[in-house]
Amino acid sequence: TIMTDTHIADKVYMEPLTLEYVAKIIRFERPDAIVPGLGGQTALNLAVQLARKGILQECQVEILGTSFESIERAEDRELFKELCQSLGEPVLPSQIASSTEEAVRAAERIGYPDVRRIGSSMPFPMIIRPAFTLGGTGGGFADDETELREMMRHALFLSPVHQVLIEKSIKGYKEIEYEVIRDSNDTAIAICNMENIDPVGIHTGDSIVVAPSQTLTNKEYQLLRDSALRLIRALKIEGGCNVQFALDPLSFKYYLIEVNPR
Numbered sequence: 001t002i003m004t005d006t007h008i009a010d011k012v013y014m015e016p017l018t019l020e021y022v023a024k025i026i027r028f029e030r031p032d033a034i035v036p037g038l039g040g041q042t043a044l045n046l047a048v049q050l051a052r053k054g055i056l057q058e059c060q061v062e063i064l065g066t067s068f069e070s071i072e073r074a075e076d077r078e079l080f081k082e083l084c085q086s087l088g089e090p091v092l093p094s095q096i097a098s099s100t101e102e103a104v105r106a107a108e109r110i111g112y113p114d115v116r117r118i119g120s121s122m123p124f125p126m127i128i129r130p131a132f133t134l135g136g137t138g139g140g141f142a143d144d145e146t147e148l149r150e151m152m153r154h155a156l157f158l159s160p161v162h163q164v165l166i167e168k169s170i171k172g173y174k175e176i177e178y179e180v181i182r183d184s185n186d187t188a189i190a191i192c193n194m195e196n197i198d199p200v201g202i203h204t205g206d207s208i209v210v211a212p213s214q215t216l217t218n219k220e221y222q223l224l225r226d227s228a229l230r231l232i233r234a235l236k237i238e239g240g241c242n243v244q245f246a247l248d249p250l251s252f253k254y255y256l257i258e259v260n261p262r
Contacts, residue, residue, distance in 0.1 A: 011029070013025055017042055019046065019049045019050065019053065022046055022050065026050070026056075026061060031059075032060075032061070032062065033061060033063065033064045034047075034056075035063075035065060036063065041132075041133070041260070044071050044075060044132075045132055047063055047068060047071060048068065048071060048072060051063070051068040056068075065238045066235075066239050067238075070238075070261065071261055073235055074235055074241075074261050075131065075132055076161075076163075077094075077163060077165040078096050083231075083234060083235070084256050089230070089231065089256050090253070090254060091256050092127075092168045092246075093110045093167070093168045094110065094166060095109065095110060095165075096164070096166075097152070097163075097166050098156070098163055098164070099152075100152040100153060103148060103152045103164065103166050104145065104148065110126070110166065110167070110168055124143050124144055124145075124169075126166055126169060127139070127140075127141060127142075127166070127167040127168070127169055128140055128141070128142055128164060128165075128166065128167075129155075129165040129167060129258075130156070130165075131160075131163040131164065132159060132160050132161055133158050138155040138157075138158035138159065139155065141169060141201065170246045170255060171200055171201035172199050172200065172201065173199060174195065174196070174200070174215070174247040174248075174249050175196040175198075175207075175257075176193060176196075176213060176216070176244075176245045176247050177193065177194045177195075177196075177245070178192075178194075178224060178228035178243045178245070179191040179192050179240065179241075180228045180229060180241050180243060182232045182233065182236075182237050182239070184238050186233060188233055190229065191240075192212050193211070193216070193224070194209045194210065194211040194212070194213065195211075195214060195215065196208070197209070197210065200246050219252065220247065220252060223254065227245070227256070228243040228245075231259055239262055241261050241262060242259070244257040244259070244260075
């Protein structure tokens with residue numbers, strides 16, 4: 001309610017959160033800067049669209065906090081993977097696909113060496129993760145080639161950049177998240193961590209999350225905390241950031257799942 005309180009805001013617009021309407025408001029109001037901080041993924045997507053379409057440059061509007069370049073590095077699957085590899089952070093074997101056939105070839109190359117289905121031309125399951133979608137919409141686990149093809153058609157339609165990440169499956173790992181924050185002076189701290197009651201394979205939105213985590217050892221806690229802080233610094237996030245991990249419950253092995261700048 002505070003966001004739409006006329007005692008707090010000088011002006012309130014009740015319009016759809018789309019590029020067309022936001023662009024009209026920016027062209028009319030001519031703000032010096034915007035803070036795309038509310039609405040999570042919606043805000044990030046709109047900021048990226050406004051920058052790519054040249055509207056921010058046309059109206060000489062600055063993005064406060066995390067820059068467009070940092071948002072893109074965090075949200076673009078391939079750029080994020082390259083960043084993690086440059087930092088020595090473990091990421092799942094994966095490949096970008098922009099068509100169904102590319103996805104099938106990617107699954108064949110990545111494979112899943114621990115499980116092989118008789119009569120299958122490739123190992124399954126595989127994770128399907130469309131880029132720039134809300135709450136993982138269109139993503140999930142494909143258990144065979146038919147399912148992979150069906151999910152890809154849907155995922156490519158939903159992704160605004162028609163980009164889908166095909167990834168090795170790590171069902172059964174613990175799903176841990178760290179909320180971290182950084183300022184422009186590079187001061188970065190971990191606010192808290194969270195642990196999904198259900199393992200990887202159950203969508204976060206369908207699972208109960210406990211904050212702070214209850215089952216991590218001190219070594220695991222510090223390992224993931226240090227990784228989250230390394231990432232937020234490398235991305236030059238100025239503000240809050242959510243870092244998601246998959247942690248092997250039988251060892252100290254972990255993988256970075258994704259980062260969500262706020």
